Amino acid sequence: MTPSPSATATTATTYVYDFAEGHKGLVDLLGGKGANLAEMTRLGLPVPPGFTITTEACRAYLRTGAEPDTLHAQVSAHLDALERRMGRRLGQGDDPLLVSVRSGAKFSMPGMMDTVLNIGLTDASVTALARQAGDERFAWDSYRRLIQMFGRTVLGIEGDAFEDLIDDARRAAGAATDVELTADQLRALVERFKDVVRVRTGRGFPQDPREQLDLAVRAVFDSWNGDRARLYRRQERIPHDLGTAVSVVAMVFGNLGPDSGTGVAFTRDPATGHQGVYGDYLANAQGEDVVAGIRNTVPLADLATADPACYAQLLRTMEVLENHYRDLCDIEFTIERGTLWILQTRVGKRTAAAAFRIAVQLLDQGLIDEREALRRVSGGQLARLMFPRFATEAAGDVAGERLATGIGASPGAAVGAAVFDSATAVARAAAGERVILVRRETNPDDLDGMLAAQGILTARGGKTSHAAVVARGMGTTCVCGAEELRVDPAARTLTTADGTVVAEGEVISIDGTTGAVHRGEVPVVPSAVVEYFEGTAPADTDDLVAAVDRLMTCADRVRRLDVRANADTADDAARARRFGAAGIGLCRTEHMFLGERRTLVERLILAESDDEREAALAALLPLQRDDFTDLFAAMDGLPVTVRLLDPPLHEFLPDLTDLSVRVALAHDVHDARLLTAVRRLHERNPMLGLRGVRLGLLVPGLFTMQVRAIAEAAARRGAAGGAPRPEIMIPLVGTVQELEIVREEAERVVAEVERDHGTRLDIPLGTMIELPRAALTAGQIAESADFFSFGTNDLTQTVWGFSRDDVEASFFGAYLEKGIFGVSPFETIDADGVGALVTTAIAAGRAARPGLKLGVCGEHGGDPESVHFFHAAGLDYVSCSPFRIPIARLEAGRAAAEG
Amino acid sequence: MTPSPSATATTATTYVYDFAEGHKGLVDLLGGKGANLAEMTRLGLPVPPGFTITTEACRAYLRTGAEPDTLHAQVSAHLDALERRMGRRLGQGDDPLLVSVRSGAKFSMPGMMDTVLNIGLTDASVTALARQAGDERFAWDSYRRLIQMFGRTVLGIEGDAFEDLIDDARRAAGAATDVELTADQLRALVERFKDVVRVRTGRGFPQDPREQLDLAVRAVFDSWNGDRARLYRRQERIPHDLGTAVSVVAMVFGNLGPDSGTGVAFTRDPATGHQGVYGDYLANAQGEDVVAGIRNTVPLADLATADPACYAQLLRTMEVLENHYRDLCDIEFTIERGTLWILQTRVGKRTAAAAFRIAVQLLDQGLIDEREALRRVSGGQLARLMFPRFATEAAGDVAGERLATGIGASPGAAVGAAVFDSATAVARAAAGERVILVRRETNPDDLDGMLAAQGILTARGGKTSHAAVVARGMGTTCVCGAEELRVDPAARTLTTADGTVVAEGEVISIDGTTGAVHRGEVPVVPSAVVEYFEGTAPADTDDLVAAVDRLMTCADRVRRLDVRANADTADDAARARRFGAAGIGLCRTEHMFLGERRTLVERLILAESDDEREAALAALLPLQRDDFTDLFAAMDGLPVTVRLLDPPLHEFLPDLTDLSVRVALAHDVHDARLLTAVRRLHERNPMLGLRGVRLGLLVPGLFTMQVRAIAEAAARRGAAGGAPRPEIMIPLVGTVQELEIVREEAERVVAEVERDHGTRLDIPLGTMIELPRAALTAGQIAESADFFSFGTNDLTQTVWGFSRDDVEASFFGAYLEKGIFGVSPFETIDADGVGALVTTAIAAGRAARPGLKLGVCGEHGGDPESVHFFHAAGLDYVSCSPFRIPIARLEAGRAAAEG
16 A cells, blocks of 8 residues: 555654545554554545544654644644534534544553543533534533543543532432433533532633643643553563554544444454354444443344444445454444444454454455464464363353352363362362362462462452462462452351352362352363364364364464473373374473382482492382383384483472471481481572582482483383484583583493493483573583573573572562563563573574574473564474473464464 | 794694794693793703604694604604704614603693603613613613603503512512612513513513604603593683693703702792792702602702802803793703703792792892783782781691691681581580581581681591582681591590590691691781781881782782772771772671661561551661761762662571471460461572562562661761762662662652752662673663672572582582582682673673673672683772782782783
8 A cells, every 4th residue: 555645754744644644554653543543544434534643743742741843733734624624613613523532552551541532512612512413411411521531531630529520410310320410410510520620720621622632632642651551561561662643533423312323343253253243232322331331232233223224334344344454353333313433443352262263264265364364363362272161051050159250360160179278278189189279368378288279269369469370370270359259267168248158168160261250060161172182072073173273284384393292201292292292392200200219219318328329229220211111102203302300309308397397396217317318408599409410410320320211211112113212301501511421421321221232222412401501601512412402491590580489479479560570481481581591592502513403391382472482583392281282383383474 | 033934834734843943932832841941942051952742743643543644754854853963863872862752731731641751762772871871770770760651651551560569679679769779670670560561561562762752652642631631621621622742852861970960940939939049959860759759859059069060050041041031930950970951941830928029029120010020929829928827936836736737728727626516616606615617527517517617627528528618618717638637526536646636625726728737726827918908017017018019009000990898887898998999899788687686677577567567667777877877987988889688588587497396396476476477488499589679679668768778878978078979789680670660769769868958969879780681681771770780699600500508518529520610600700601691791781871880799809810800891890808809909900911
C-alpha cells in the first residue's frame, strides 16, 4: 500500500493524520487503534471520520514538557476538515459536532487513559444537542458522562466524588439504575458535577470545546507516564520511549432510540474457533452500558430481525475484515438511527482450542500459508490443551457444590483431601493419600507440604503471591486468592461465604486454570491432545486434535532445532519418544542413587578406607549398568546424554538439624556416626560446594565407575544387536583443566571396556556449560569437549546470584510486583544476562571447534519464548521434560517460520 | 645488539646456535641458560665453548615425535666446529672432548631433566682421559657419574639401582664417602653399573659418543612433557607449547687436583642486599659435590689466597656481569688447573630486604632508573617485610627449646597456649587467652577453632593442606607438616622427636615464615617497616626502611591508580590514612549491627507490625549516624564509600541447628520464638539468598534508615566545618531496576535531610558490581549509577559457582595440587573468567556514562598480581584492607612503571 503524500512527509513535521491518510502499517506512529481506524477507512468501511495525533507528537511532548510548536495548527486544520466534512462545528451551533478522544499505543497497556466521549458538549451545546436529537434526557446524560469522564481522567478527580453524587440522586429519585433518572434529574446532577470540578480544580468545567479537546489530548500524553503504565511496561519489557497516539473521532450515538444500538461482533467463535456469527448487541445504548452490564445484551443474530439491512451490512463488513486481516476480527460497532458505524476492529483474542482450529481453517481456506498458520498458535496455547481438566458435564453436576472461585495461578485439575498444614500434608501423602493443601497464604515453612500436595489452595494473594510463584515453579496445580473462603488452621476448616464448612480430610477439587473450587471429587478428564501424542487416540479424534496434528506436522517440517528429552528412566524415555523426542539430552544419574540404593551411597560416604569405598562403588556398578542398558534400549538408535553424578554427597544423608536433634535426644551409635559424616560434609551453600566435576575429581573411582557402567551397557546392547548412542556429560565444569583430567580417566576406562568386550565404542564426551566461567572460557573448554549442553537453570542461579530454592519463596513475588522482573528468569531465559553468556559461549566454542554440538538441557528448553532465543542463538537442540516436548517442537517450528 | 646473520635466519630452519651467535634477547629460542651463556660469550667472558639447540627444534620434535630432518646435520656441523676449536674429538683419541648436555627453557621448571655431564666417555675414552688428566681415579669416577646420570635421566632407570651399588661398594671398601673409593673400586663399580643398564634396557651402555649426545638431547626434549613438568606448568600457567632448548657445553673439570675447584658467587649478598663478595668455593670438586654437601665449602673470599689470579679475574667478571645485567648476578664457575671458566649466570634470587636495598643501591649507582627500580621489588616482598617476626637474638636464646621445623604455610609469628581441639580453642580465646591450635591435620570441623586461634600448627600436610589453605585465606599464622611432632589429641599433648612432651596450656611460639616451632614465648618484634608506615619510626631508621621509603615515593609518583581502604571504624580509617589511603572504598555497615546492637537487629527481625519494625529502625538510626560521623571525621576531605546492609538477616540470629537442639532439650519461650524466626528466614544457600539490595527492597525502611544516617552525619560534619565526602553503595545489584527503585528512595531521603538541615549534600550513589549479571548488563546499570565498585570476592564465587566458606576447606587443596588452579582465585583475580567480566563491564559502563568512577573493593584490591590487572583494565582505584595499602600503592606504581 502506497502511503499518502502527507504520510511520507511525517518524519519531519506531520503530527496529525486523517484516517484516510493512514494504514495499518503505521502502527508505530498511529498506535494500534489509529492504524486500524485508518485501515478500515481505506477499505471503504463506514468508520466515523476523524484523525490521529502521532506517537511522535507524544514523544516530543514528553521530552520537552510542551506540545510541539506546530501541533495546535495541525490539529486545527484537521478539525476544520472534519467539521467541513460533517457540516457541523465542534460544540457549536444548532447541530454541534461531538468527538471522542481515544488513546492507542503500539501495545495496549493497562493504566493508560482510555477514552473521553462527548467532547464538545458545553452548557450551550447541550441544549442544541437535545433539540437536534429530540431527546433532552439523552443530551443531559451525555453531558453528565462527559463531565464525569473528563473530570476523572483529564482533571484527576477521584471517581468516587461523582459516583457518590449519582448514588445520592438515585436514592433521592427512588431509582434503581441511572437509566431511570429523568432529564431534569440529570440536569441537576450536571450542576453538582460542575460544582465538584470547580471545588477540586479551582475553576469551572471548560466551556471552550477546543480547550476540552486539547486538555484531553494532553491527558492522554501524560497518562503514558502514569505509575501503572510504567510498572506494566517494566514488567512487559516495553520500551519507555514509544509514546502513545491519540485518535479524535466524530461521535455517533447508539442511544438515540430503538433504531439505534451498539454491539461487539466476532468473525469466528473466540471460545471454540468455529465459524459463524458471534457477538452481542444492545439496542438504544452506548458502548459504556454494555461494559457496565446494567442491561442484558442479546445475541448478535437477533439483529437480523431487528434491522436486517444493518445486519447484512455488518456481515459483509465482517467478511471484508476477516479476509483483509486474514484472522479472527473483534469488531465494535454502533447503529445510529439505522446507520451502521464501525468504531474499532482488532485481531481478536481467543482460547487455545480456538487458536488451533482457526489457524487450520484459515490455512484450508488458503488465506494463510503454513508458516503463517504456525505463527497463529503458540506453545503456551498447546500447553493449556495438555492439562487434564474437570469433566464439563460433571462440573455442571456439582455446580451446586461450587465453594468459591479464586485466581487460576498454576494450571491443571487436582482432587484430594483438604489439609490445613504442611506436616499433615506430608504425613497423609506419605500414607498414599492425595491431598490439597489449604492455607490462608503460604510461606517458606509450607514448602514440604506444597511438594507433597496434588494442589494448593489459598484464600489470599494474587498471581505473584508465594503460593502462586512456588506452585508454578513446581508445576503443581494452584488456585490462590479465593477470598470468599475463610481458612481456620486451628479449627482445621474452611468456610464459604454462605457458611458451608469443609473439615480436614474432606475431598475438594480445584481447577488451576479457571480458579474453580468444588466440594467433592469432580471427575477429571485427560487431555485429548495428550492422548493423541501418547498414541492412544488417533489424529482424527476431533477437529481440535486434527488441527494440532496438522500444525505439529508443519512445525516438524520447518524447524531447525532438534528436541530431546530430560529423562532418567526407561519409562520416561519411552514416553519422550512417543512425544517426538530425538533422543535424551539429559539423564540425571543422581536419581539412580535413591531408594534402596541410598544405603550403598551411605556406605560410600562413610567408607574409612580405600577398600570400603571401592566395595561400595563395585556394588553400585551393576545397578548403574542395568539402568543404562534399559535406557539405551528405550532410546535405541537415538543419542542418550548421561550426566555424571552432580549433587553434593550430603544430599544422600539425613538433614543436619534433624539428625542433631535426634542425636541430642537419644543416643544411637549409627546416628552418631552419621552425624559426624553429615557435619564433615555440611556446607553452608551446597549449591556452591563440592558437587559435579569437583566431586568426581575428589572421590576416587566415582566417575570411572559411572563411565564403566555406561560403556559396559553400551557394549552389551551392541552385542545384543542394538544401536546404543551414549554421550557422557560432565557437570559443573568451570575450567578446561577439570575436563582434561576427567577425559583422560574416562578414555582409559572406555578403552579397557572396548578391550574386554572386543568391541569399538564411540562415546562423545562433553560438558554442561552451567557456570559463568565455563561460558566465559568456552573457547578453551571446547578444546576438550565434543559437545556443550547449556544448563540454564544453574546458569541463571549463578549469573543472578540467587538460588531457586531460596528466592522463589522469599522475594520473587515482590520482584514481579515491583516490575523488576517481567517474568521469572527461571521460567523464560533472561536474554540480557544469561542469554548474553550463552551467545558468547556459542561463538567461542564454535570458533575453537567448528563441529561442536550445542544444546540446552535446563528447563528453559521447554519454554516457548526461550526456544525462540535458542533457535536464534544457533543451538542444535533443546532438551526438556517429556510433557514439554510437543511444546518445544511447535515453538521450534514457529521460530523457524518467523526466521 | 645486532643478531648474527645465522640468528636472523632461524625462523626458517636454523635449529642450532653457537654460543657466539646468540644473545640474551633470544631467551624464547635459546632458553634462559643458553641465552645467558651466549651473552657471556659475547661479553668475552671465559665460557667453555658450545652451542644451543633451540626450543623450535624441541617443538618440532614434540609435534611430530621425531627430530626435524636437518637437526642431525646441524648438530654435526656445530659439533665439528666445537671439536676443531678445542682441537679434540668427542670421546675420541688421546685427549677426548667431553661435553655436558643442559636443558634450559624460557622459565626454569622443576621436573624437567637438568644436566648430563661427561658425555663422550666410553670404555675406550675413559682410559685416554685417565692418561690425559694423569688421574685414573678421576677418569673412572667421571665415567661412573656419566653412566649413573645417563642411566637415570636418559634411560629412565630409577636412581636407587645405582645408589644401592655405591653403598655396597662403600661398605665393601670400608669407605665413609664415595671420595674414598679408589680407581680400581670405581672401575669395578662402572662394570656393575653397565650390568644394570644392560639388564634394565636390554642393551649395553652406548659406546658411540655421538649416540650418547643424541639420546641425551632427545631425553631433554621428552622431559618437557614429564608429569611433574606438566603439573608445574598447569599450576604456573606456563603454556604447554613453548618447548625447551638444550645447550651442549665443552666439559671443564674442577676436580683435577688442588689447583682446580668449583664455586658459586653472588655480586651482592642475596640475604641482606649489602655489597661485597659472597659465595662458596670447594677445591678439587665438581658442581655436583657442592650440591651433595659431602664436603664443606669455604667462603669465596678464601680463594683470594688460594688462587689470587683466578680470584681477581672472577671479581672482574662479577663486576662486568653486574654492570651488564644491572642486577645481582648468581654465577657458577669452575677453575680447571688454574683457569677460570664461567659455567652459568642468572639474575640471582634474593630476600625481600635484599631486593629493596639492591634496587635503591643500583638506583643510586645510576645503573637503573626509578621505573626500573620499582620493577625490581614487589608487593609480595613488601608484605614479607610487614609481618612481625621472632626477635632474632631471642630465637637464638631459645634455640635449645626448638621443638620442630615444619613448613611455613602462612606467614607471621604467633605465640599462645597449645590447645588440641577446636572447642577448647574457642573457649580459651573467648576467655581472653591467646591460643595456638595444634592438630595432626585440620578439617572443616576445626574452622571455629582456627578462627579463634592466633596460629595453627599441624603435624601433617603441605602447603596445599586444609590448614595451610584456610589459614592463608584467614591471614592467620600457620606452620604445617611439622612431621617431627607426634600430636595426641586424646592425651592433649604433642611430643617431639627427642621425647619432649608439651601439654595443653603450655605456651608455644610458631613462625609461619620459617616454619620454626619453639617452646615458650619467643619475643616477637614488630616490623620496622610497619612502624615507618605508622609514623612511629622515621624513614631513616635503617637502610631498609630508607629503601622502602625511597621506592614508595617513586611508586606514588608514577602510579595512576588511587588506593583506598576497606575500613569500617574510625580507628581503621585513621590507620588507613597513615598508610596512605586516598579514602575509604568500602565501609561495611553490617559490622555496625553487631555486639550490643544485635538485640536491636533481633527486634527488627522479630517485629510483627510496622510499628515495631519502625521502632527498631528508629533506635538504630542515631547509632548509625554516630558511626558515620566518626568515620567522616577520620577521613575528612576524602571520599568514604558506605555500603548499605549486605548480609541476610538470619546472620544476626543464632544458628538453626544449635538453636533447634537447645529448644529440643529445654523449652524456653524466647528461644522458641527465635527458632520460628530462624526457620522462617532459613536459607539453603544464604550466599544466594535474600541479601543486599534484595533485603533493602523487601524490608521497608531499612535502606532509607541507613541513607538518612549517612546524610545526617554528613550534614552535621558539614555544619561543624568538616569536609565529609560520603558515597552510598548498593550491594548485590543484578539489574538496573533494583537500583532505580533504591535511588528514587535515597534521593527523596537526602532531599529531606537537606531541607531539614538547610544545607546542600552531594552524595554520589553507585553500586557494587559483584554479580555476573551486573557485569553483563553494566551498560544499563551505569545509567543509574554514579560509580561502580567491583566486588571481586562475590564475583569469583558466582563466576566459578563456589562459595569460599565451603570450597577452601573441601577441595581447593586438591585443586591446587592437581594444577587446576595455579593460585587460588580468591587470592589473585582469575583473569580469564572474572577478569573478562570486569573488562566487559568497564567498557560497557564507560560507554554508557563517560565520567563513571570505577574501583574494586574485593580482597583482590590488595593482591599484587591483581593490582596489575586492575591497572591495565583501567580502574580509577583499588580498595583493600589497611595493612595492604602500602602493597597496593607499590604495585600500582610498578604497574604504571611497566606500562
